[in-house]
Amino acid sequence: MVDYSVNGSVAVLMVNNPPVNALGHAVRVGLKTGIERGAKDSRVRSIVIIGKGQTFPAGADIREFGKPSKEPWLTAVGNLIETCSKPVVAAIHGTCLGGGLEIALFSHYRIAVSSARVGFPEVTLGLLPGAGGTQRLSRLTGLPVAMEMISSGRHVPAKKAKEYGIIDEIVSGDLLKTALKFAQEVQSRPFKDRCLRYKVVPNADRVEEYASAALTQVKKKYKGFEAPVTCVQAVRSSAELSYEEGMKRERDLFLQLGQSGQSKAQQYAFFAERAVTKWQMPGGSYKTAKPLPVRSTAVIGGGTMGSGIAVCLLSAGLPVYLLEQNEKFLQSGVKLIENIMAGSVKLGKVSMETAKRAATLLKPTLSYDDIKDVDLVIEAVFENLDIKKEVFSKLDKICKPSAILCTNTSTIDIDRISSATSRPEKVVGTHFFAPAYHMKLLENIYGTKTSPEAVATVMKLGKTINKVPVLVKSCHGFLANRMNAPFGSEAIFLVEEGASPQEVDQVNEDFGMPMGPFKVRDLSGIDISWRINREVAKVLGTSITKETRFLGGNRYCGLNDDFYDKGRYGRKTGKGWYLYEKVGGKNAVADPEAEEIINSYRQRRGIVKRKITPQEIFERQFYSAINEGFRILEEGICNMPEEIDISWIYGFSYPKYRGGPMFYASQIGLQRVYDRICHYHETCPYSIHWVPNRLLKKLAENNVPFTQWANHVSKSKM
Template structure:
């Protein structure tokens, strides 16, 4: 655990600028109002000197007979937006935030919190200790601590419910949801929304409450409403937590802490909150989630091993096009349209084109219904979409994304067509999931403008955007697609081109081993269950049914074609590697997954979501084993977990070895946002560091001996070196950089 802490401090030094050395609170008196102006840019984090400044400021105002009320306000862009995360894991210096808060609450002079920007975490707790709260219309409040594996630790779980009631408090805290000022006023969190200059409004409001009796304004003295419904609200909240946040500890603890606010006296509730906070703080989940938080920010600092990437400026993208109106192409179009970008949607015939348009309309309508996009955004998107059957309509667009089938010949044909009609400055992107970018870019006269933009299904939902550069891709093209990722609200990870790139290359052995495990004796449902117990949202065979077994079938044929061979019923090796044809047998039976109502599982209808085991699926597997003369054996849950996840980890180290990416963080973020790897485990590489590289290496060597015909079990040289030298996780990237410099 100490090593994980060191890694987090390392990130803080590299990527965060939370506070200045001279953190302070500016104290002034304006008429009869003392103003405590938090002056700690950029986000007015509640570091030690800010806490000290707030406490001493309230005490100074108490001693000044001229002062009749107090205003706490943030200087610059925001009210205090939370704790100073540079202090995470360190011994906190007095005064603690709770002590500051109780000093504010005990003041005999009214304290007004004047909120603008984002009032989050400890900032909202300071506001809740204040007697009155006003805010500008654009401000937002919330408790985001759950995203770091924690809960509000300075009274937030005990005080919010006294204003909003249990139901709202539980949901706000376990979800980490930010609430706009208008809704916050409806909830009772904000007393008044003000317009114009906030300081002027705050002074006026503070003057208006001078002399007010404050007992009913001190939340520590206030009862939680509707305490007779504690069990009802707790049960409902826990049901939602189990549904939305399966496996996460922090949301459960958040509900438990808020429940304590209704069942215990205030001070005892505060003790219960601290007990739950300390338990979470020491847990592996909190460290993993905090690691993931910083890792996400780290990957945004992309770099290429060559070219002027540091000075490369992205080209303007004012108009776009998507070639292919299938499931993926339509999803990509939704991403672009939702960001306000005009999109030409190109298809080969009107039937496919209209199907794509309908799909986009349905996705947007569903997003509006779920509150993910506004009705205004959806209406604007409809005007920005330009369906077409004519390549010439794309002649002036700034960026094109090809999203046709995973077929090299077809993709080269598309790029050749684009090369003929598009303007010289256009960026040509391919949504390929496996094919080396160089094999596509040679179909054009401008390989420097060709780059991979690999979206993950469903494209409008999954946040990962894997951007891939080839040997000729220019830094400007890379800079453009990396900026595009931010524009469309994706987490963009830059990787070097190779077969499978980063995410799918690691997913290869992960999925291959799943099939081998079934071939040897496990059932698809056993493999899926182990994965889901580990924290994956759905198992690998349910994933295949979701994407379609025909996708795997096509990819395997492309691999065989590249190797100059074909796949038959008797194929047992492909490119010298063990091959399992079970997926082919399901494909031959027309079991393509949800789209046909049957795949590895049976579904209640075509397009259905509820999987059930059926006799035909079991028969296909049994017949396959008999044809291959494979004796079914009992496979333990531990073997299933190791063969899938450890083979994936081994491939991750190879990717680092080969310079496909630069850091383990890029791998972990790719899996968190591309395959919904459980964030509370930090990602495959972070997980490996927690298990211990010596143990990982030992088991990989074991499977290399017992599974000699799978190249993915050949131990990575980098893994071997790191394991033998017991290199801590915080130094992996340095070793990767040194290894690449010697290549």
């Protein structure tokens, strides 16, 4: 997988392992053999390492993850490169990442095309560069840059890499021809001083200052993650130890991380994100269904969600008609889009060029006639079935027959919405999560008549707009919100019984959730959840009063209603479950008035407050969600546990270093989880979500390993 050739006095080692020239065993062998051959070849005076196709080696071969590693190790190959008797030039294009960058740092010279990017993304897998990256990068860039690059995993453009000293020259034209010329020019130069092992780390005497600043930053930015902290420690050793001792320290830390639960969880999440792209549904799959082209779009509704969705489409270069019912609402939506774009530019998340292009692609309108020729429409009106059916009836009459009609519903069965059209096969759910321009999950939902072609179109659209699309079957609440329902219900039941909102939130945040459930309620708006509860009651054919204790046969807590009645809607009113320093503020503090509302509610219901432990809080929230997750699997709402875990990671910011609720359950042990669910089924009556799931029971009793769950799910449907 490494082609060896000689051009004049230059040996060329061309890595040929498509698609990304990953540094698998065969490539490592090829590089070792090529360097040894070039060193012995009397015709050769210098050597070029280059990638064939799209990229320089872009890191490790993920197919080797979890398998015993084979010699030669990457470090041994690198040492062979660095100690070669002839200068070695790394010619970089595409992405030079992880082990690829380590190979480049072992080389004596590094040139790159302007579009190339370099970086060490190992931290995203709960690891650190294990072949000298933490010891060598700092010798070029200095400690602050090396600590930040390695702990963040960010990709650095070639121009910035040259500023950092990583790249020697940025070249244009044919890379191989330029590399050959460069390699000929360096043949007469002494190059032993180019060996990084002999270089001193700049400003090594300030290592304590730099490390302290870096640790403060990573602990704040990557709260709960072990790998970023360990990355800083490894880079620090490059300044405090000799090169040889630093390499040993790097190896020890690499092995320490590799054996940690966090690394296993993050690697699982990495593969899970790829697994969910292999979707399937009755009548089709990712292999057979062809997506329709989407060249133009429309968004119905210019509120917070609709405007956020429009930003996603515009940022991807898609023209968007924004349709509203009157001029006031329309201009409000346009202004919101402009503000989101301006904020994204300010934060560096979107380029000024992208924002300017988006402004030209946005087409505000009050007329349905303007959207008659678009390829795809996303409805983002209020979560009300009657309103949505009215919108879809209009779309059915106006849009061209091939148009895909999407609904951004968070709970409503797709079949109930598609019944308002004559083309249910073209109707599909596209559930964005708030804020739509930031949250990565796109929950795509198919109904009983949705075509695989429509599904393929929205799954591809998800990737186009930089989302992580997950396909699920329609039901009330779908996947994410259906699992979140018991999770959220238990939070409020716990407060009803005696816990404080602060205690519940603290347990969640200690586990790794960025915000506790009551802070989330204040952020999204207590009035929103109040309306959703009324919609649920409407669907069930009942109503909610002060005395309501059960809804659809399930336990109901009216605490949220009491807060709504007091006008405490959350951040938008400056007070909700917490008190805020100002309307729209972020700093949440405990509020005596909120405590009084809770106490008054308990007295009205005759509830005696009791002490609730953090362990009970954790188990009741997370285990109830896990139980529902198994029910979702058993019912075929999704096909594999990876779809559940990715939905929680990208929809609710579940800590990636836990792997997702289903993976986490496998790490705890299914028997323990099942036993505790049975316990709460006995002690928490009238909560349907505590009925122990049969699939969970079967997997627990048979001690089925996580990797075989999907097979058992498939068999349970037969």
